[in-house]
Amino acid sequence: MMILFHILHLAIRKNMKYFLLLLTGLSCWIQQAQAYTCTLQTSMTTISTANITIARSTPIGTEIGNTSTAITPIYSCTNSDPKLTEQIFGVKAIGTYVMNVGDKRIYSTPIKGIGYAVEGYTYNCQTDVWSGWVGGGTNVDGNANNRGLCSIAGILPRQPITGMINIAYYKTNEVTGSGTVSPGVVAAFILRNNGSWQKESDVSVSSLTVTTIPCEVNQTVISVAMGDVEKKEFKGIGTWPDDSNTKKFDIPLTCNPDAKVNVQIDGDIQNANQGIINLTASNNNATGVGIQLLFNNTPLKLGAPFSTGTTTINGLYNIPLQARYYQTGNTVTAGEANATATFTITYN
Structure with a gap:
């Protein structure tokens, strides 16, 4: 029994010594890592x-x-x-x-x-x-x-x-x-x-x-040649010459697909709901008439944006408009009949 106890005690001492050596090595490693x-x-x-x-x-x-x-x-x-x-x-x-x-x-x-x-x-x-x-x-x-x-x-x-x-x-x-x-x-x-x-x-x-x-305006200044019209073509207030005198023109854009395009037309407005603008003043001005603007053959409302539709392709998109002379007074006199307007493009 005495011999067995002595061997067991020795084994424990060796294990303790080995364990202490491990602790010492770990302590040195921590010190190095924190340098x-x-x-x-x-x-x-x-x-x-x-x-x-x-x-x-x-x-x-x-x-x-x-x-x-x-x-x-x-x-x-x-x-x-x-x-x-x-x-x-x-x-x-x-x-x-x-x-x-x-x-x-x-x-x-x-x-x-x-x-x-x-x-x-x-x-x-x-x-x-x-x-x-x-x-x-x-x-x-x-x-x-x-x-x-x-x-x-x-x-x-x-x-x-x-x-x-x-x-x-x-x-x-x-x-x-x-x-x-x-x-x-x-x-x-x-x-x-x-x-x-x-x-x-x-x-x-x-x-x-x-x-x-989504769009760019391809032409910022658009000229529309209205041509010459005889006084006799006008039949009274609210009339206009024969439809052959109605001039078509486009506002050309280049757009991305799916752009919802709106336009607003402004100028010297005579009647916003009927789309009529006054003639530009000059020394030899015609009287009793204005110019009416239309979209899809319907007078467009001036001074407010209106929808022209949604683009479907990546490329050219034309906004089709029309212009015609429109009698605004009881009497029409001959002379120059020019007008200007501005357009603004917005998107939804």
Whole structure:
């Protein structure tokens, strides 16, 4: 019994010694891992963007808006033996990649034909300002969404580590939509210590409203030749010459599909409900007549928008109008009979 007890006691002592050695090794490892520290000073930055309006003819790849963070302290690091052997600071784009514009990767928004790119700046490298777009190159770890800005063997010399992110918006499709982009994270500041990524500092953009102007006016000045009309063609107030004297003309537009197009005609109005405008004053003016404007053979109401329909294709859209002389007075006298009006195009 005595011998057995002695052997058991020895085994316990050996196990205790081995356990203490493990503790000692763990203590040394913890001390080494904590030789440097990096604290995330700014976990989230939110920026706002001015609303964007896009013309239909804007080329694909055109920058249509941008917004930036302020210069912001992101990380604060300290270093002691054993020191960091490598530190890399950069930025990251967050989203769904759709195309490249030059050296920039473009990421989609929920609105058709609208995307964004991410650019980073840092003031913590050894000299001057370092900047770059997320474009697939200089990505540190093979992730095309990352962009390294500053890399050093050791710790970045200027602390805290500060940075700025620029978000630029681009047209990515021939036809663009309209709507509101909800707030969301689009980018982040990133830091890599000895090959290990640290917690990211996110950048969020507040809601953004995008408006696409779906049509363009192809001809801003439209001349309508009314021709000569005999006085005898007028039969009294509210009459007009033979329909052969009614002149057709178009307001030509180029539009995206599904645009609801409205027109408003303004001028020197004689009777808004009947679509009649007064003649332009001159030394040799005709009297007793005005010019009546019509849409689909019906007098159009002046000074108020009216619907011309909805476009169905991507291309030419003509608004068909008509003009004719209209008797407004008891007596018609001969003379010049010119008039001018302006038109305004709006969309729903």
